[in-house]
Amino acid sequence: GDSVTQTEGLVTLTEGLPVMLNCTYQSTYSPFLFWYVQHLNEAPKLLLKSFTDNKRPEHQGFHATLHKSSSSFHLQKSSAQLSDSALYYCALRRPSGGSNAKLTFGKGTKLSVKS
Amino acid sequence: EAAVTQSPRNKVAVTGGKVTLSCNQTNNHNNMYWYRQDTGHGLRLIHYSYGAGSTEKGDIPDGYKASRPSQENFSLILELATPSQTSVYFCASSDWGYNQDTQYFGPGTRLLVL
Numbered sequence: 001g002d003s004v005t006q007t008e009g010l011v012t013l014t015e016g017l018p019v020m021l022n023c024t025y026q027s028t029y030s031p032f033l034f035w036y037v038q039h040l041n042e043a044p045k046l047l048l049k050s051f052t053d054n055k056r057p058e059h060q061g062f063h064a065t066l067h068k069s070s071s072s073f074h075l076q077k078s079s080a081q082l083s084d085s086a087l088y089y090c091a092l093r094r095p096s097g098g099s100n101a102k103l104t105f106g107k108g109t110k111l112s113v114k115s
Numbered sequence: 116e117a118a119v120t121q122s123p124r125n126k127v128a129v130t131g132g133k134v135t136l137s138c139n140q141t142n143n144h145n146n147m148y149w150y151r152q153d154t155g156h157g158l159r160l161i162h163y164s165y166g167a168g169s170t171e172k173g174d175i176p177d178g179y180k181a182s183r184p185s186q187e188n189f190s191l192i193l194e195l196a197t198p199s200q201t202s203v204y205f206c207a208s209s210d211w212g213y214n215q216d217t218q219y220f221g222p223g224t225r226l227l228v229l
Contacts, residue, residue, distance in 0.1 A: 032216060034216065036218075042222075043119075043205065043220035043221060043222050043223060044158065044205070044220050045219075045220065046217050046218070049216060049217070089157060089158060093216055101146055101165075101209065101216075102148065102160060102163055102173065103160075103216075103218060104160075104174075105157050105158040105159070105160075106157055107155065107156060107157035108157040108158070
């Protein structure tokens with residue numbers, strides 16, 4: 001079946017330093033990839049999505065490039081802010097609709113940005 | 116922004132009791148989902164639905180049932196609650212077509228089974 005592997009556990013950074021959260025996946029299909037973000041005591045919400053190899057969607061300073069050759073979709077930001085502290089989930093979906101509309105999530109990476 | 120609401124927001128239940136978690140969305144989305152969130156496991160799909168009257172098993176359906184009586188409502192039912200079902204439960208909805216990949220989550224329900 002499909003699976004998503006993320007940087008495990010907690011990543012602690014100092015404000016202003018670059019952010020990189022790893023995400024790799026396994027799927028027999030050519031899936032779409034997503035990043036969801038969940039701030040403390042809030043619901044998860046979509047941050048980025050990518051359907052196309054080597055395209056780089058951006059949102060709120062974050063970007064991620066889907067590399068099908070390496071099955072990766074790492075999340076990056078050039079300079080961390082305190083407000084980036086949150087739980088980040090990488091997820092995939094098979095490309096067609098119907099029963100393939102469900103997402104497979106990784107276990108999440110908690111990002112803590114300190115001053 | 117799509118709106119998804121859940122009730123109750125917090126629930127304490129006894130082992131062996133029946134628990135019903137409710138989810139409502141007013142966006143006319145076809146797809147609805149129930150997840151549980153646990154530290155170290157992330158978000159895991161319990162049941163989902165493609166429309167009124169349909170339910171499908173997700174990745175961890177054991178011990179849970181689901182009901183989709185209408186487009187707007189999707190319930191998760193624990194017939195015989197156990198302490199291992201203590202968790203935070205999220206409902207989500209999404210549309211068909213290009214935007215079906217954007218799932219909109221409710222605020223979550225914290226369930227404690229004693």
